[in-house]
Amino acid sequence: xxxxxxxxxxxxxxxxxxxxxxxxxxxxxxxxxxxxxxxxxxxxxxxxxxxxxxxxxxxxxxxxxxxxxxxxxxxxxxxxxxxxxxxxxxxxxxxxxxxxxxxxxxxxxxxxxxxxxxxxxxxxxxxxxxxxxxxxxxxxxxxxxxxxxxxxxxxxxxxxxxxxxxxxxxxxxxxxxxxxxxxxxxxxxxxxxxxxxxxxxxxxxxxxxxxxxxxxxxxxxxxxxxxxxxxxxxxxxxxxxxxxxxxxxxxxxxxxxxxxxxxxxxxxxxxxxxxxxxxxxxxxxxxxxxxxxxxxxxxxxxxxxxxxxxxxxxxxxxxxxxxxxxxxxxxxxxxxxxxxxxxxxxxxxxxxxxxxxxxxxxxxxxxxxxxxxxxxxxxxxxxxxxxxxx
Amino acid sequence: xxxxxxxxxxxxxxxxxxxxxxxxxxxxxxxxxxxxxxxxxxxxxxxxxxxxxxxxxxxxxxxxxxxxxxxxxxxxxxxxxxxxxxxxxxxxxxxxxxxxxxxxxxxxxxxxxxxxxxxxxxxxxxxxxxxxxxxxxxxxxxxxxxxxxxxxxxxxxxxxxxxxxxxxxxxxxxxxxxxxxxxxxxxxxxxxxxxxxxxxxxxxxxxxxxxxxxxxxxxxxxxxxxxxxxxxxxxxxxxxxxxxxxxxxxxxxxxxxxxxxxxxxxxxxxx
Numbered sequence: 001x002x003x004x005x006x007x008x009x010x011x012x013x014x015x016x017x018x019x020x021x022x023x024x025x026x027x028x029x030x031x032x033x034x035x036x037x038x039x040x041x042x043x044x045x046x047x048x049x050x051x052x053x054x055x056x057x058x059x060x061x062x063x064x065x066x067x068x069x070x071x072x073x074x075x076x077x078x079x080x081x082x083x084x085x086x087x088x089x090x091x092x093x094x095x096x097x098x099x100x101x102x103x104x105x106x107x108x109x110x111x112x113x114x115x116x117x118x119x120x121x122x123x124x125x126x127x128x129x130x131x132x133x134x135x136x137x138x139x140x141x142x143x144x145x146x147x148x149x150x151x152x153x154x155x156x157x158x159x160x161x162x163x164x165x166x167x168x169x170x171x172x173x174x175x176x177x178x179x180x181x182x183x184x185x186x187x188x189x190x191x192x193x194x195x196x197x198x199x200x201x202x203x204x205x206x207x208x209x210x211x212x213x214x215x216x217x218x219x220x221x222x223x224x225x226x227x228x229x230x231x232x233x234x235x236x237x238x239x240x241x242x243x244x245x246x247x248x249x250x251x252x253x254x255x256x257x258x259x260x261x262x263x264x265x266x267x268x269x270x271x272x273x274x275x276x277x278x279x280x281x282x283x284x285x286x287x288x289x290x291x292x293x294x295x296x297x298x299x300x301x302x303x304x305x306x307x308x309x310x311x312x313x314x315x316x317x318x319x320x321x322x323x324x325x326x327x328x329x330x331x332x333x334x335x336x337x338x339x340x341x342x343x344x345x346x347x348x349x350x351x352x353x354x355x356x357x358x359x360x361x362x363x364x365x366x367x368x369x370x371x372x373x374x375x376x377x378x379x380x381x382x383x384x385x386x387x388x389x390x
Numbered sequence: 391x392x393x394x395x396x397x398x399x400x401x402x403x404x405x406x407x408x409x410x411x412x413x414x415x416x417x418x419x420x421x422x423x424x425x426x427x428x429x430x431x432x433x434x435x436x437x438x439x440x441x442x443x444x445x446x447x448x449x450x451x452x453x454x455x456x457x458x459x460x461x462x463x464x465x466x467x468x469x470x471x472x473x474x475x476x477x478x479x480x481x482x483x484x485x486x487x488x489x490x491x492x493x494x495x496x497x498x499x500x501x502x503x504x505x506x507x508x509x510x511x512x513x514x515x516x517x518x519x520x521x522x523x524x525x526x527x528x529x530x531x532x533x534x535x536x537x538x539x540x541x542x543x544x545x546x547x548x549x550x551x552x553x554x555x556x557x558x559x560x561x562x563x564x565x566x567x568x569x570x571x572x573x574x575x576x577x578x579x580x581x582x583x584x585x586x587x588x589x590x591x592x593x594x595x596x597x598x599x600x601x602x603x604x605x606x607x608x609x610x611x612x613x614x615x616x617x618x619x620x621x622x623x624x625x626x627x628x629x630x631x632x633x634x635x636x637x638x639x640x641x642x643x644x645x646x647x648x649x650x651x652x653x654x655x656x657x658x659x660x661x
Contacts, residue, residue, distance in 0.1 A: 022487055022490055023487075024487070024488070056661065058661060065659075065661060092659060094659060096650075097650055099659060106514045107514060108513055108514045108515040108516075110515075111517075111518075133513060144655070146650060146653060146655040146656060148650075150655075151653075151654070151655035201654070201655070203505075203518075203654055208518050208654070245518055247505075247518045247519075247520060248520070249503050249520065249522040250520055250522050251520065252518070252519075252520055275520075277520050277522075277523075279522065279523035279525075279526060279572075280523065280525065280526065280574075285526065285527050287523065287526065321526055321527045321530055322530045323451040323453075323459045323461075323529075323530035323531065324459075324530065325489065325529070325530060350486060350488060352459070353459060353460060353485065353486045353487075354486070354487065356488045387488070389486065389487035389488050389490075390487065
């Protein structure tokens with residue numbers, strides 16, 4: 001996004017005195033295990049620096065809250081990865097059984113662990129990480145009704161945030177560089193084309209149910225080759241979604257599905273699976289969660305490609321229940337069609353009250369030429385984050 | 391609304407007319423099991439009608455070497471009058487800073503797993519979580535979830551043992567046995583003061599019937615002229631040498647929290 005908001009950061013210290021300032025600074029060290037696949041890519045060791053402060057102020061009657069959470073990453077090698085964003089900069093007003101939120105904000109939809117299929121409000125910050133969990137702040141007005149019959153949220157999204165892609169020096173990209181600064185839109189208003197969304201959710205005993213619809217600029221682009229470079233193409237889409245979770249003693253059963261039109265033929269996609277928790281493993285305080293999920297996507301070539309088109313995920317989550325909140329996650333993605341396999345391992349622990357250590361390891365196996373997975377073949381890496389919270 | 395108000399009045403009236411003394415319970419010609427239960431019914435009834443409350447919580451976690459971690463949170467509780475279900479509670483974490491804003495919503499149950507939702511502020515995600523395991527540590531402390539959840543009469547069976555001195559008070563000693571299938575305990579030996587019916591001390595026995603932990607309730611204060619709350623809980627684990635201290639401060643009763651505050655939809659906006 002090209003609104004020059006860096007100068008706004010200068011205003012930050014002025015406002016600090018009234019509310020509460022928290023957040024973290026972190027040093028990320030990514031170590032790639034292999035030499036890069038593409039000539040221009042640099043370095044097997046990428047160091048970068050992150051700061052994400054949060055300032056918030058709550059009015060005396062607790063009806064109004066202002067939250068300001070800028071995000072800054074400085075990356076030594078990949079100039080595109082050096083970026084600034086308003087992860088959140090919004091005002092929330094709470095009435096009795098309604099609320100109104102306006103500003104840059106983030107919204108999450110969904111229940112699954114391995115695939116955030118129905119999550120659509122925010123643009124994904126793929127340059128942060130390719131797991132789809134980092135998002136750009138989305139300008140929005142959100143009105144919510146919290147009633148006996150459930151919660152209904154209505155979203156007006158006046159501005160579209162474009163995706164950012166790695167520079168030629170950067171790792172974790174496809175072979176084709178993406179010229180993302182001047183994308184193609186299939187609508188006249190381009191990034192000012194308004195999007196609308198609605199979501200209803202309710203809890204019915206052991207069931208958590210959600211139904212949603214999104215109408216507007218699809219967050220994931222197709223690509224067109226224009227004078228030898230890849231240019232993102234953003235289409236206006238209609239996407240309906242449903243998500244269900246059944247929670248029983250030790251089992252979680254999860255289901256998400258979408259139907260989308262506006263890109264090629266109307267298509268459907270789903271992710272579903274279960275999570276079983278083994279408590280107090282071997283009489284210890286450890287809990288082990290076993291997760292299995294399957295993703296299927298029926299999209300054709302005229303839609304943005306997805307990695308999770310026909311994939312099985314097996315994962316396990318080990319929670320230590322120590323005062324350090326130590327947790328480990330390990331997972332395998334296996335693509336039933338292309339046979340591509342990838343592995344993920346994540347661990348996090350706190351040291352003392354303020355320090356946090358996070359280790360992420362991603363291993364990408366061999367993949368068929370021409371698939372998305374092929375671009376990542378040489379990008380298996382480990383990332384160690386040392387963060388200090390304040 | 392009116393119905394609720396009437397029910398509330400009625401229960402308040404019924405409590406005062408039924409309030410029993412230690413002597414009345416002990417001289418009854420009933421079994422020790424019934425005496426134990428009567429003591430806990432009285433304890434429960436004396437605490438009825440508080441409506442809703444909020445309190446600041448500071449937990450100090452100490453390992454066997456004496457190293458400390460401090461966790462801070464705000465608890466909000468809605469009393470549910472129906473004794474066949476437990477209370478509703480919302481916990482928002484403030485420290486350590488990396489979990490700031492994380493929130494827990496619990497609808498506690500008597501003999502089943504609680505309903506529990508977790509809000510993760512970094513992802514803006516609400517997750518319904520499996521909660522069968524009430525015996526697991528609460529945020530890595532020596533308190534288990536079941537030690538922290540609402541205490542309801544039907545969660546245990548009881549046996550009155552004897553009266554004995556506890557500090558400068560007189561206490562009932564009552565054993566209680568968890569009814570919940572997946573409880574981490576086979577038995578708890580509890581001390582309840584005979585004058586105000588307040589829990590003073592609990593010894594917890596693990597699944598192998600060995601002494602696991604001792605909890606003490608310290609520095610009681612009375613609120614609204616009726617409800618007793620301890621300013622401090624201590625829990626010592628005899629098996630691993632760790633301990634946790636919980637300091638409760640800034641108790642506020644009847645702040646006007648309603649049922650619609652304790653909802654999944656509301657989790658996203660609590661601070």
